[in-house]
Amino acid sequence: MAVIVCGLMICVLDSTMLNLALPQMARQWQIDPSYTLWVVNANQIASLVLLLPLAALGDRLGYKRVYLWGMLVFGLASIMAALAPSLPWLIAARALQGMGMAGALSVNGALVRQIYPRGMLGQGMALNSMVVALSTVMGPVLAALVLSQLNWRWLFSLHLPLALWVCWLGMQALPKPRQGSDARGLSWWDVGLNVVMFGSIFLALDRVSHSQGGQGLQWAALWLGIGLIAGVFYVRRQKRETQPMLPLDLLRIPVFALSMGASISAFSAQTIAFLAVPFLLIETHGVSIGRAGLLISAWPLALAVVAPMVGRKIGRIPAGRLGAMGMSLFAAGLCALALLPVGAAACDIAWRLALCGAGFAMFQSPNNHTIVTTAPVHRSGAASGMLGSARHTGQGLGAVCLAGAFVLWPGTEGVAEQRAMWLAVAFAVLAACFSGLRYTPVAAASKN
Incomplete structure (x- = not known):
């Protein structure tokens, strides 16, 4: 678990530190700041399109191999990024970093399932959530100190x-591949279709989120069309596979499908809120940037405190009940933020953010545990890949929804942020409904 925790921390820190460096890059190379966004986008696209192929490769060749090769590629690509002489070179290095990151993250959940005893797996999932939360807090702070x-x-x-x-x-500590691992490789056609489908949909969402006055929507429609066409061919090919790269067969399991829907809805709500809160505090309520950063840290800190406590309850309390309660608390926190009065005291803001973090912690670990353990043991990699894909899908959908709010209500002080918060509340309530519909009794959970 030291290997898993350290690898996860490196990946999350890398994702959260770089945003603060984009203005410095733009000044150094004297380019439009909008071009530097591809330093982030290239990493996200490369990670998204390879999550499922590398998860499937983990099921075939062993999770340990995929994880270690991913970390090695990530480390080598980091040196390329540090020595980048130009923006295109840096973008290419960041894409390579994303490929390595996909190797580590795609099999993360599957490795945790291999490492932990069955009765303690919930604590392992909670530890992952806590590490992500703390790394999210540490990333911007470390970046500010370095820069x-x-x-x-x-x-x-x-x-x-x-x-x-x-x-x-990891070579010494991670569990060896299970006996009987399938040594077959992957179909390059399927990998290519997966890359085109997810990459095109990401680019379509990116175009929508950056469109102004309808400009750029034609490109969004083009990318979306390419993604849908590739998706049709991809799904047809995958239906013929006994162990598909795109694990649609797992979605036939009702609990798994409901958990995926809950995850996408929850991450949509979290992304909308987490991106809108700085605008709400700084632009609407006049909070200084430094003070806003300290207040926002109450969210991930509350998540880090609550996640281990929730982890010990997984297996004792049905995961669907925990998830529904967590998303209900999350929705209540978002409602409180949307109704935040002008001139509110710091403690009045902090408890609202902490309530959001605590609610999300109560939902995330049980939901992740359900996604990973509902799948058969030999499909743990596919389940882990779907877990990462749900997170990316929710984050992309949330970013587009927030951008749409700013497009629909431009120049109206506080209105766009407030209505975005209400949209986040709707997504959180939807996630609570998905969780509440799951039937995951304690006895069944303990057997997994």
């Missing part, structure tokens, strides 16, 4: 030694 004294290139400097350490320790 205040050094160049943005130093943000990548520690990745290689840490990744090499994870690989060295």
